[in-house]
Amino acid sequence: MNGVQAPVVCLVHELGDRRVWWRLIEALPSWIRTLVVEQPPTDRLAPDALAEHIGTAARAVLPEAGADLVVASDRAAGAGSGLVADQRAAHALLVNPDAQALVDHPDYRLPEPTAQVAGFLLAMAPYQEQLREHGTLPEEGVEAMVNHFLGGCEVLEEQDRRLLHDIATAWFVRAMPFDLSDPHGAASSREHDWFACLSAAPERFTVYSGELSGLGAALRTVLSRNVPGAHVVSASTRTAFPWLEEPEALAGLITDHMDPRFREEPPV
Numbered sequence: 001m002n003g004v005q006a007p008v009v010c011l012v013h014e015l016g017d018r019r020v021w022w023r024l025i026e027a028l029p030s031w032i033r034t035l036v037v038e039q040p041p042t043d044r045l046a047p048d049a050l051a052e053h054i055g056t057a058a059r060a061v062l063p064e065a066g067a068d069l070v071v072a073s074d075r076a077a078g079a080g081s082g083l084v085a086d087q088r089a090a091h092a093l094l095v096n097p098d099a100q101a102l103v104d105h106p107d108y109r110l111p112e113p114t115a116q117v118a119g120f121l122l123a124m125a126p127y128q129e130q131l132r133e134h135g136t137l138p139e140e141g142v143e144a145m146v147n148h149f150l151g152g153c154e155v156l157e158e159q160d161r162r163l164l165h166d167i168a169t170a171w172f173v174r175a176m177p178f179d180l181s182d183p184h185g186a187a188s189s190r191e192h193d194w195f196a197c198l199s200a201a202p203e204r205f206t207v208y209s210g211e212l213s214g215l216g217a218a219l220r221t222v223l224s225r226n227v228p229g230a231h232v233v234s235a236s237t238r239t240a241f242p243w244l245e246e247p248e249a250l251a252g253l254i255t256d257h258m259d260p261r262f263r264e265e266p267p268v
Contacts, residue, residue: 006033007258010067010089012054012076016040017167023160024071024243027251032258037061041175043135047100049179051078051192062088069257072194074098074240081197084204091257094194095208095250096240099215101195107222111214120148135177142172152212152239160244195222202229208253210237 009032011021016039018025025034039057044050054076062083070089072080077097083089102108124131127141137145146168153161198205207223209216209232216234223230233253235242243250 005065006031007068008033008035008063008066009254010035010037010058010062010070010083012037012058012070012072012079014050014054014073014075015167015171016054016057017171019163019167020241021243023247024250027243027247029251029255032255035061035067041171043175043177043179045178045180047075047078047098048192050075051082054079055082055192058083059088066090069093069254071095071254072097075100077101077194078192081194081205082192084201085197091204091206093206093208093254093257094198095242096210096212096216097194097207097219099219101193102219102222105195105222105226107225109218109221111218114213116148116151116213120144120151123147131178132180135180137172137176142169145172150240153241155238156241156244160241164241164244198223198230199227202227202231206231206233206253206257208233208235208242208250210235210239210242212238212240 009028011024011034013020016037018036018038021036028034037054037058039054042050042053044053058070058079066087067083067089069091070080070083071093073095075098077094078101080089080092080094084092099108103110123144124141127137127144131137131141146165149168150161150164153164198207207230209220211217220232220234223232235246235249237245239245
């Protein structure tokens with residue numbers, strides 16, 4: 001396929017660091033061009049603000065023709081779906097998309113709080129006043145936030161756990177002071193609501209859903225009842241970073257999505 005442009009896969013994550021994706025990038029075939037969006041940390045934590053922040057960074061680096069596929073994880077799902085909605089990406093693979101978009105949906109059942117959540121609330125209790133008044137945390141509070149953010153990552157290799165800890169710690173430190181004008185996070189606008197975008201055009205989305213403290217099952221229930229045409233891939237991965245748990249599986253899912261012509265005769 002000489003002269004045919006290599007397919008572009010755009011990777012977006014709220015941490016905005018290429019190193020988060022390193023195992024997936026290594027597992028993908030060389031004929032796929034990967035483009036990692038590395039947006040700076042932001043103090044704006046509300047879903048709409050975060051999606052706009054990530055989406056703006058992505059649009060600045062995407063080629064004129066856009067991306068063949070955007071892979072968006074967790075709280076970056078709103079940004080990924082927005083790229084599909086405005087035709088900057090042909091398809092989106094949403095990896096464990098943020099369940100906050102489903103909280104007000106009648107079919108969504110929030111799982112019972114885990115011991116991990118209870119431990120996080122207890123660890124954060126001494127710092128709530130400082131966080132509320134100044135939007136900042138001491139070193140111990142940042143450590144508690146990072147540990148909660150990376151909860152369940154014990155199954156990852158130690159190298160990856162250390163890497164994620166360092167990246168997340170730097171992110172939280174650089175993002176402070178946080179803008180807590182909307183501490184509970186207002187509902188996303190339709191433009192940045194991954195569930196609304198998926199419902200409007202399910203053929204342009206694939207949802208990868210692992211087992212995250214019961215959130216995966218709750219998410220799949222809503223999709224099966226309300227978007228029968230949704231393409232959902234159920235998985236047994238247990239962390240928010242399944243491409244570090246099973247990089248070959250995610251790479252295979254991405255490769256299978258590419259036009260068969262690319263797989264049969266890759267661009268050179």
